[in-house]
Amino acid sequence: VMDEGAGLSLAIAQVVRRLKATRLHSQLEREAKVSVPPRRAAAPHRAAPRRSSLTRSPCWERKLQNAVYRELHVLPPPGHPAASPEHAKEPLAYMREAQAGWERRILKSLNSMSTELGVPLARKRPAPEQKELSNKWNEMGTDEPGHLYLQGGRVHPVLCSSQVLISLRNPNHDRSEEVGAQSQWGLIQVPLNVQDVAQMREAFADLALNIGQLGIDDHTHVPAGMELSDFLFHQHFYTLTTQDSAAAQQYSRQGCPTGLRAELWALILNSTNEPEDILNYDQLKAGVIQYDLLVDNLIYKDVKLTASNDDYYFVFEDFLYQVLLCFSRDTTVLEHFSYNSATPPKSYIQGKAGEEDYVVVYPPNGVIPFHGFSMYVAPLCFLYNEPCKLYSVFKEMYIRYFFRLHSISSSPSGIVSLCLQFERLLQTHLPQLFYHLREIGAQPLRIAFKWMVRAFSGYLSTDQLLLLWDRILGYDSLEIVAVLAAAVFAFRAENLMEVTSLSSAEAVLADLSTLKVMPLLQIFLFATVI
Amino acid sequence: MAGKVKWVTDIEKSVLINNFEKRGWIQVAEKEDWNFYWMSIQTIRNVFSVDTGYRLSDDQMVNHFPNHYELTRKDLMIKNIKRYRKELEKEGGPLAEKDENGKYLYLDFVPVTFMLPADYNLFVEEFRKSPSSTWIMKPCGKAQGKGIFLINKLSQIKKWSRESRTSTFLTAASGKEAYVISLYIDNPLLIGGKKFDLRLYVLVTTYRPLKCYLYKLGFCRFCTVKYTPSTSELNNMFVHLTNVAIQKHGDDYNHVHGGKWTVSNLRLYLESTRGKEVTSRLFDQIHWIMVQSLKAVAPVMNNDKHCFECYGYDIIIDDKLKPWLIEVNASPSLTSSTANDRILKYNLINDTLNIVTPNAEIPDSRWNRSPPKEALGNYVVLYDEEQAVSENAERDLRSRSGHSLGSKGSRSSSVRPTPATWK
Numbered sequence: 001v002m003d004e005g006a007g008l009s010l011a012i013a014q015v016v017r018r019l020k021a022t023r024l025h026s027q028l029e030r031e032a033k034v035s036v037p038p039r040r041a042a043a044p045h046r047a048a049p050r051r052s053s054l055t056r057s058p059c060w061e062r063k064l065q066n067a068v069y070r071e072l073h074v075l076p077p078p079g080h081p082a083a084s085p086e087h088a089k090e091p092l093a094y095m096r097e098a099q100a101g102w103e104r105r106i107l108k109s110l111n112s113m114s115t116e117l118g119v120p121l122a123r124k125r126p127a128p129e130q131k132e133l134s135n136k137w138n139e140m141g142t143d144e145p146g147h148l149y150l151q152g153g154r155v156h157p158v159l160c161s162s163q164v165l166i167s168l169r170n171p172n173h174d175r176s177e178e179v180g181a182q183s184q185w186g187l188i189q190v191p192l193n194v195q196d197v198a199q200m201r202e203a204f205a206d207l208a209l210n211i212g213q214l215g216i217d218d219h220t221h222v223p224a225g226m227e228l229s230d231f232l233f234h235q236h237f238y239t240l241t242t243q244d245s246a247a248a249q250q251y252s253r254q255g256c257p258t259g260l261r262a263e264l265w266a267l268i269l270n271s272t273n274e275p276e277d278i279l280n281y282d283q284l285k286a287g288v289i290q291y292d293l294l295v296d297n298l299i300y301k302d303v304k305l306t307a308s309n310d311d312y313y314f315v316f317e318d319f320l321y322q323v324l325l326c327f328s329r330d331t332t333v334l335e336h337f338s339y340n341s342a343t344p345p346k347s348y349i350q351g352k353a354g355e356e357d358y359v360v361v362y363p364p365n366g367v368i369p370f371h372g373f374s375m376y377v378a379p380l381c382f383l384y385n386e387p388c389k390l391y392s393v394f395k396e397m398y399i400r401y402f403f404r405l406h407s408i409s410s411s412p413s414g415i416v417s418l419c420l421q422f423e424r425l426l427q428t429h430l431p432q433l434f435y436h437l438r439e440i441g442a443q444p445l446r447i448a449f450k451w452m453v454r455a456f457s458g459y460l461s462t463d464q465l466l467l468l469w470d471r472i473l474g475y476d477s478l479e480i481v482a483v484l485a486a487a488v489f490a491f492r493a494e495n496l497m498e499v500t501s502l503s504s505a506e507a508v509l510a511d512l513s514t515l516k517v518m519p520l521l522q523i524f525l526f527a528t529v530i
Numbered sequence: 531m532a533g534k535v536k537w538v539t540d541i542e543k544s545v546l547i548n549n550f551e552k553r554g555w556i557q558v559a560e561k562e563d564w565n566f567y568w569m570s571i572q573t574i575r576n577v578f579s580v581d582t583g584y585r586l587s588d589d590q591m592v593n594h595f596p597n598h599y600e601l602t603r604k605d606l607m608i609k610n611i612k613r614y615r616k617e618l619e620k621e622g623g624p625l626a627e628k629d630e631n632g633k634y635l636y637l638d639f640v641p642v643t644f645m646l647p648a649d650y651n652l653f654v655e656e657f658r659k660s661p662s663s664t665w666i667m668k669p670c671g672k673a674q675g676k677g678i679f680l681i682n683k684l685s686q687i688k689k690w691s692r693e694s695r696t697s698t699f700l701t702a703a704s705g706k707e708a709y710v711i712s713l714y715i716d717n718p719l720l721i722g723g724k725k726f727d728l729r730l731y732v733l734v735t736t737y738r739p740l741k742c743y744l745y746k747l748g749f750c751r752f753c754t755v756k757y758t759p760s761t762s763e764l765n766n767m768f769v770h771l772t773n774v775a776i777q778k779h780g781d782d783y784n785h786v787h788g789g790k791w792t793v794s795n796l797r798l799y800l801e802s803t804r805g806k807e808v809t810s811r812l813f814d815q816i817h818w819i820m821v822q823s824l825k826a827v828a829p830v831m832n833n834d835k836h837c838f839e840c841y842g843y844d845i846i847i848d849d850k851l852k853p854w855l856i857e858v859n860a861s862p863s864l865t866s867s868t869a870n871d872r873i874l875k876y877n878l879i880n881d882t883l884n885i886v887t888p889n890a891e892i893p894d895s896r897w898n899r900s901p902p903k904e905a906l907g908n909y910v911v912l913y914d915e916e917q918a919v920s921e922n923a924e925r926d927l928r929s930r931s932g933h934s935l936g937s938k939g940s941r942s943s944s945v946r947p948t949p950a951t952w953k
Contacts (some may be wrong), residue, residue: 261802
């Protein structure tokens with residue numbers, strides 16, 4: 001067991017190592033060179049105060065703070081120095097195995113799709129095709145008869161199903177000890193520690209009934225003599241002027257005012273929109289134009305099946321292609337696999353199968369999009385109307401949160417824990433309802449799984465979804481998603497008690513677009529007697 | 531009140547009939563005694579015509595004003611607005627103020643428009659000032675995008691005038707084939723790269739004094755094809771016209787959402803991407819446009835007490851977030867293109883009936899036209915002249931500020947004490 005001091009110094013070393021590889025580091029270096037001319041730098045008594053003036057400059061200091069803050073959020077707590085990198089990805093061996101098995105299945109289906117269609121995983125586009133794509137970059141949603149998915153619909157979306165999670169078992173766990181325990185009721189049968197209601201109340205203390213929330217109390221008066229929404233507007237506005245990422249995150253627990261949300265989220269995520277970011281985006285775009293990937297068809301298919309038919313998101317169809325196609329080519333996404341239980345799929349360069357030297361990650365970002373993937377991007381289109389900005393915020397959201405929704409892991413924000421969390425909460429709050437649904441063959445998770453995998457995107461109205469995602473950012477956790485899923489069941493409990501089949505239960509819960517998220521969460525967590 | 535409302539309609543739409551039946555009203559034939567007639571604009575012409583018209587009694591109500599066309603025919607609307615502006619200018623009020631370019635500061639809300647063939651010379655003069663501009667030709671009496679085309683050369687007008695004169699000489703002489711030509715808004719606000727316009731509903735229960743209500747649940751209608759101001763696409767109506775009647779024939783028309791986006795989506799998007807202040811100003815300006823257009827026609831409107839009207843306002847927003855009034859429809863489509871559309875239109879009729887036939891009772895043309903707040907449903911008061919007049923009188927006592935017109939009774943202005951728009 002490591003002592004705390006050693007752990008801390010490991011964490012610091014890790015952050016420093018990471019920061020050295022960032023653009024901010026080279027910017028700071030450059031700035032230092034400019035403010036400290038080389039000749040004078042030789043005289044230590046002059047150089048020293050100059051250097052500290054650099055770090056004291058509010059702008060650079062803040063940027064450094066925000067960057068450190070980001071690293072602390074993204075990185076997993078450093079493990080034991082002797083632990084393998086695998087352990088950092090996922091400490092539980094059976095989780096790693098389940099994830100690996102799931103990946104093999106996905107890759108197999110991708111390969112068979114490639115064979116079936118007679119299309120390689122990747123190919124360079126001939127020059128005329130490149131030109132054509134370049135011309136219609138802004139209207140990829142219309143007029144693409146060349147795309148495979150139209151050819152008899154042979155592109156099958158990769159499905160992310162709860163089935164894989166249901167069959168998860170810990171081989172070392174003796175279930176006979178648990179006979180009679182409530183945990184038998186649900187579908188998730190793994191012994192993970194998820195927070196109980198008391199712990200949740202503590203973790204989400206800022207959602208308590210006496211704390212004003214945007215999404216409920218917008219027009220209530222606060223002591224400052226104004227309405228809550230105006231008060232928070234001023235508070236957030238100030239945070240934006242100070243560019244304080246940590247403060248922005250703290251305040252977003254009460255919800256972000258609509259007019260400031262886009263900037264606040266970018267600040268919380270430390271997502272910049274500098275010339276380098278634009279350059280980077282343009283390079284990814286060039287990658288899309290030069291190379292055709294088989295996974296592109298999965299993206300087209302997914303957008304066509306989801307966002308294109310969605311009352312809220314159809315207008316952003318073209319933005320979704322512009323973001324998702326670039327995303328699949330972004331090799332910087334690979335970094336997140338150091339803390340993701342998933343491993344990027346590998347393939348061989350054509351004609352070199354089996355030769356270790358010709359192994360490449362496929363697709364270049366290591367993420368095979370599944371059915372519904374585009375819904376992670378769609379709500380962000382309401383906030384950012386420049387594709388480049390939209391892209392960097394989405395990417396940061398993905399490598400912080402969304403990957404956890406389709407990787408098998410023991411993380412408290414991972415989909416397995418969320419499912420378990422949901423089942424436990426529902427079982428504790430409404431045992432009769434849970435029992436009833438289970439008896440009629442309508443296991444609650446069968447309905448709630450799809451909501452949680454998409455973090456409710458496409459199910460709630462957009463304004464409500466953004467209020468929910470404010471809290472994901474604010475608490476730096478996806479657990480709130482499981483709470484909402486349980487709260488939705490509680491809200492419709494009366495109707496659900498009357499249904500007698502899975503399909504009628506699904507009908508009761510088919511339309512969530514009229515729900516108000518914040519009252520549901522608050523009542524479920526704080527105003528229900530258990 | 532005893533007795534059930536006897537209703538007639540010549541528009542066989544389920545959203546109407548379901549609403550009547552829900553109220554337990556009884557369907558009768560046109561020839562019989564009726565209380566409530568939801569009619570097309572062709573029928574209203576006969577009801578009030580000198581030859582065939584008949585006197586409506588106190589317990590009868592219809593859904594059009596006799597000369598609604600003063601507002602809903604493209605050429606007459608323009609004529610009335612121009613006249614209204616001149617009158618205000620003559621009065622010398624602050625409303626008619628102009629900027630250094632001679633443009634009205636508060637009344638410049640319709641694109642520059644001329645009647646053809648009547649104003650041909652004026653049009654040519656204007657065209658020559660900016661020869662690279664695009665203009666849109668619309669037949670005055672047609673709807674749903676019929677007969678509309680774009681031009682950017684004078685020769686195209688000359689060609690059209692030759693052709694129309696030879697082919698439909700008689701109708702042209704009778705004025706039925708009159709056209710309006712308007713400066714085309716070639717910098718529309720694009721969302722997701724696509725052009726859209728707004729369809730908003732306004733209910734008028736009386737013109738003098740003016741009482742009007744705005745329906746909160748309007749929608750944006752999107753073109754299916756990317757917008758391009760390029761002149762090579764002038765003939766591609768899928769790029770330019772947002773009418774569902776046009777768009778539904780496109781290859782990319784989606785029958786799930788029908789290219790319709792709710793106004794609340796628009797507001798969320800604009801507030802998120804542009805900020806709260808400009809978004810509120812935009813919506814204030816839209817409300818201002820509606821009120822001003824109604825005030826422009828109020829003096830010429832036959833304010834028959836048996837009438838109410840639910841108008842469909844078409845508004846385009848440009849990339850500077852300035853709204854433009856394109857036209858007003860007397861018979862906004864009650865066809866439902868999607869499931870959500872059906873719900874919206876059903877509710878629109880429901881809320882309209884709740885206001886004009888309080889408690890679903892037999893209409894009384896002498897009703898007070900002041901429904902209680904609870905009866906408004908999704909409507910909000912847009913303007914209430916009586917209330918505005920009394921408030922103005924009060925205000926004039928305190929200060930002699932000029933900008934007191936506007937949506938006095940509306941929720942938006944009561945929340946924000948200073949009207950941001952027309953100040």
